[in-house]
Amino acid sequence: MDHPMYLNKAFILAKKANPKLVRPNPMVGALVVNSNGVILGEGYHQQAGGPHAEVFAIQHALQQTEDLSQTTLYVTLEPCSHHGKTPPCTDLIIQHKIPRVVIGSTDPNPVVAGMEVLKQHGVEVLIVLHPEIAQLNRVFTVNQLKKRPFVQIKTAMTLDGKIADRSGKSQWITNETSRYFVHEKLRSQTDAILTTAATLIADNAKLDIRLLNKPAKELSVLVIDREGVLLQPSNRQLSVFYPRAHSKIYLLTKTMSNDAVSDIPPNVELIPCAFDDNGWLKLEGLGEQLLQKGIYHLMTEAGAVLNTFLLQQQWADEWCCFVAPRLLMDQNAPSVFQTTQAISLEDTTSFTLLESLQLEGDVLLRYQI
């Protein structure tokens, strides 16, 4: 049996899902294949709360034959063994006497992971790791292991790493194609944008999703706003306060909650946070709060200070770096990440290149952090 080939077919199925509908679950595809290599059933996890990929694939196979005792189940992620919104997939596999399961990635959550349960019931389990499958569920993996949203840093910079001129002007460094890509491919896939009150006030960005010939779509925004300056009447005219039906502006503020503040605009929710003596947000516990609010994937649109803070706090998982074909050359213009510390060549922060993409004259470099 050609395990990588069947796993790849399951991987293609997994990618059919809309990631935003599936969250907080992983994207998973599954195949049931008989001993002649014929695919009897296939399925993928379509949305959170709905059946898992294995259920679809097994149900589909059962329409062809009642006897699955000579089949192999290929599944991109280790089957679950717990009662969540649906019964454990391991039960279904054991019940139908499927003798072999080939998995493309292991479940990062030991409570859920079903490999050992299957083995205890005599099911042969093969792991054929597939790096692209791990990539597909990077959001899920970070959510599970780090108990916080997956954080994607988005920057637009010149070739010398500058994100604005020394006066702070940054509109626009990149071309229209890049900016459209941000709406179509990045903002559309994230649950919320993380920024700071200072950036919001300086750029007056709407931070919604605008696609050609479509009405603008709402997108939640998470704003680090220690003193709650966005609540001041003078800031109520900012573009980000557009009417919202199903998104929110979350303000990360210093020990303020909605109950304690009067006259909060609709769809604004205060998240009381701790800040250290230097004014830095304390991240402990915040990740779980955000996951509970349904924010599994965060994208930053901010300046060097927030980018550098997130990187240093290990709250950064991916960097989407748009590089415009130009040089600013001014050493006093702000850089994409910046500290005043001495850092030696041996101590640089390294990344793994995932993709490079030409966007007219711009280039998008995507890195795993």
Add this chain to the structure above:
Amino acid sequence: MDHPMYLNKAFILAKKANPKLVRPNPMVGALVVNSNGVILGEGYHQQAGGPHAEVFAIQHALQQTEDLSQTTLYVTLEPCSHHGKTPPCTDLIIQHKIPRVVIGSTDPNPVVAGMEVLKQHGVEVLIVLHPEIAQLNRVFTVNQLKKRPFVQIKTAMTLDGKIADRSGKSQWITNETSRYFVHEKLRSQTDAILTTAATLIADNAKLDIRLLNKPAKELSVLVIDREGVLLQPSNRQLSVFYPRAHSKIYLLTKTMSNDAVSDIPPNVELIPCAFDDNGWLKLEGLGEQLLQKGIYHLMTEAGAVLNTFLLQQQWADEWCCFVAPRLLMDQNAPSVFQTTQAISLEDTTSFTLLESLQLEGDVLLRYQI
């Protein structure tokens, strides 16, 4: 007749030449095609001093038929009309009564350009411009129009545009694949490397061409060395002073020539230059001197000061920018190009992306300046 298709075939022929053997001439390919679209002859310019592409193509066609009066000549560059090392190609075209010539790029040198001569003799001339053909002869075009070598700036930087840490350490920012690419694809194609005495002393680089399983190849070096510090006995041990049989170290020094200085190492030639009050090299007249010495293509391997100087002096034609997947973040580390002037976003220097290439985790971005 499908002119772009035939021109493309001529373009493929043109690229068969070794550019270093052809210089100072352009790379040119030519085809003779009869009225049925059959290719009767083809040729390309193989080396400086040898026959032009048109001569090869016409001679080849004459082996098939004596009568070229119903043919079309496709040539990637406008035929020459002057007596150089070979007779004018226009004469040959007129002599053989070729009624139509289709050219893919015009000759930047009006003294040589033969289009008008052909038209005066009743030859129909069509220009079908092909941007890739213009790119192919960018070295020739710069040599002709600017009377100086084509200057290719090579840099290796982090994602935040840093070329060294604040202590000056730069070995190695990029990976082995990138560094091999520099030897195989860049140093191999250039006539000399341009650097400064300070960089040579700091890096102690050999600046030769080292390819796997081959003996190292010599490469000339052009060093900006105002005070002639490389001539000091303490610097004679630098790696760049390896024994040279057919390459030179050119020192651009302040009004010093070989005659005036005793004890000059072999294969070192002083080029007396003027410097302004701030110590900057004056470039006037230097370009023609370098062309006379056979330096048609220069690649820089230097620091931010020289890169920025060349860019500002408009002595920069292409930028090969290797980007390593890492961040230095130290704002006091030197940037790839750098000034202390205030530069606004509107005044950034823009480039045209020619190519982006993944080299393991590094990316090479190649820009036309």
